Amino acid sequence: MLISSFKTTREVFLDPWGLPSALRWENYVEAWNSANIGEGVLNSMLLVGVSGVATIILAAPAAYALSRFGNRGSSTLTVIFVLGLGVPAQAIFIPLYIAFDRLGLINSLTSLQLIYTGTGLPFAVFLLTAFFRTLPRDIEEAAVIDGASTWYTYSRIMLPLARSGIITVFMLQAIGHWGETFFALMVLQDKHTISLALLEFMKAMQYTGARWSVLFAGLSLVVLPLIVLYVWLGSRIVEGIAAGYGK
Known part of the structure; x- marks a missing residue:
């Protein structure tokens, strides 16, 4: 995909596995400017960043409380959060749409930020609760x-110790929401996320000669940010998942 993004469309078909005769950066410029892909990338980065941070701000203290203050109520609350993992999106999109319509949040990125934060909380609390339980009480x-x-104690001592778990939650949130399409189609009209922009771009290509090299450039713009993020934080993610699920 990356090699083909620097080729011409002719080179993609004639020699799909070969190297390009020249690096055509204009493919990325055209992909960025076509079908609002540039706007989609920026909006998706904003959504992933804001919803990821908001989820951690809400989930981390809840998970710490559930892991440390053991009583019947905390066990019940933990079960309730876990049950939230099984709620399908199709079961909540109609009431969500009605609520956002009444609040005037249709066609607003704020509505998607609220959805991504809310739907990410059950898993975040579940994972971080298990992660906090692995931390020593002696400290x-x-x-x-x-x-x-x-x-x-929570903010200055335990939260820094849970950094691997927090990074894991943020990364998994980013992976899940970067290319999310269902809720984006539901609430956005003239704004674009990366998935909607790519969908519009692929539709436009059907009527403009199928510039496959530009399409590969657009796909690279979608995939590469997550690959870079994973390479940067990969060891933390494995450590966080192992600690969280191991408990």
């Missing part, structure tokens, strides 16, 4: 002896 007991409050 917290030492902090209490030194006079630290519960909030100080």
Whole structure:
């Protein structure tokens, strides 16, 4: 895909496995400007970043409380969060659409940010609760002896120790929401995410001579950010998943 993105369409068909005769960066320029792919990339980055941070801000303290303050209520709440993993999107999109329509949030990125944050909370709480349980309690007991409050212990001591789990949650959120299409089609009209822009681009190609090299450039713009993010944070992700599910 990456090699073909630098070729001409003729080279893609005549020598699909060969190297391009020259690096045609104009394919990326055309892909970026075609069918609002540039707007889609920027909007998706904003959605992934804001919803990922918001999910962690809400899920991390909840997970810490559920993992440390053991009582019957915390067990029930944990089960409720886990049940949220089984709610299909098709079961909630109609009430969500009606609610956002009444709030005037149709065709707004805010509505998608709320959806992505809400739908990501069950898994985030589930994973982080298990991750916090793997952290030693001795550190917290030492902090209490030194006079630290519960909030100080959580924010200054335990949260940094849970960095691998937090990075894992953010990365998995990014993977799940970067190319999300169902809710984006539901609430957006004249705005684009990367998935909607790519869909529009593929439709436009049917009537403009099928510029496959430009299409490969557009696909590369979709895939490469996640690959770079995964290469950068890959070791943290494996560590976080192993710790979270191992408990």
